[in-house]
Amino acid sequence: MMSYSEILPQLFDTLKPFTKQGFRLKEQTELVAELGLDSLQVMQVLLKIEDHFDISIPLNNLPNIRTVKDLGEEIEKLLKG
């Protein structure tokens, strides 16, 4: 079972292509506000993450995911099953 600390670096790697040159991703980075993702890009990011971790993130949980940390914790929760 992957722990949050193992998930985080993989999450950074998956998110990297969606950031602007030189942007430093942190746990506190706000996904929509700071990365400037539109709804289409959000969907693409989610698909990539879901495939990477082999999970499905329910739409119901999206409103609670604002930061990279929130996303990492959600992934951890889903991997636990």
Added chain:
Amino acid sequence: MSLFDKFLPIQEARNELLKSGVNPFHITVEKIISPTEAIFNGRKTILVGTNNYLGLTFHPDSILAGQQALAQEGTGTTGSRMANGSFASHKELEKAIADFYGAPYAIVFSTGYQANLGVLSALAGPGDTILIDGDSHASIYDGCRLGGAEIIRFKHNDVTDLEKRLRRLGDRSYRTLIVVEGIYSMLGDRAPLAEIVEVKKRHGATLIVDEAHSLGVLGQHGRGLAEETGVEQDVDCIVGTFSKSLGSTGGFGISFHPEFELIRYTSRPYIFTASPCPSVVASTRATIRVIQAHPELRQQLWTNSRHLYEGLTKSGYILGAEVGPIIAAMIPNKELALAMWQQLLENGIYVNLMIPPATPNGECLLRCSVSAAHTQKQIEKIISAFADLSHVTQTSISPAHVQPDATLN
């Protein structure tokens, strides 16, 4: 800060639209003339954006039936079927739609939107999972939310992604509802239903198909994509609307499962709203008879659809991939789409302007919906109005060079 502050961005967007002269999302039909013609801004206009697929909104049988019911049963039912009772005509309409589908169980709702809310929320609740196509209609999203099930989206029309998500669910796939549409309303493409049925069987899931845009359009009897694909027995429920090819209002769900009947007792969008009014019910029943008696309407619809599709393709437009009554031209950006939409209207052609977030993949669309009632001459006029649009594009490129930008696909 007040509650109303959140409307500021909407106001700004609307003002931006108004600068261009007309507001495409708040336009007035000054007078409706026929299924294919209306007056806008004092001008006679050909309608090719109304989902009136079989052109039956003025059918004499449907009008007469509505008038008689209005005179005999009054203007409304003044309440829900559970509280006030069902009119005999509600039950007759349910029987008519069940017979049309050859299914034992049918429930009628006041709109198609409510049919989705009513059926989806009743079928899948807390502890259940719903897998919906990413391009689903808003009523599907809202119905899922109302039920409280876990909602998971799969990639539009991507059976591999669907199956992957079913696998991830493990045993929970037995308590999973898959929701797809027969024809998708924006680009006119169809669900790959044969493959979806296979996958759903393999994982023991339940499948519902929204045939809103395919009823009257697909299948030998016009029952929709499930009929066309030959998988009606493997689809657990079908929902649909009376508001498109049947030219009235209301929605329905049908099923082969006896438990379906019990939705009446649990479905809030069925219980807590007034039942459909008698004239609407009577017109709908009459129109169902019309489409059963006149399969040639469907053939005419397809002839017209091919005609328009070929015409727009020849003019260089990039269209949704499948030929059918929904024909959407992809336009590179919002400003251009709006300008083209306005020019079409000025030239007496009404189409739907569709822009994000209402559209898949952030596309800007000039969406046409073809009718069996369009004459060949009208289709030719529509084609030539589109062909004439070249001068609208600021750089005066011809539509042949109108390419969607690279990010679209």
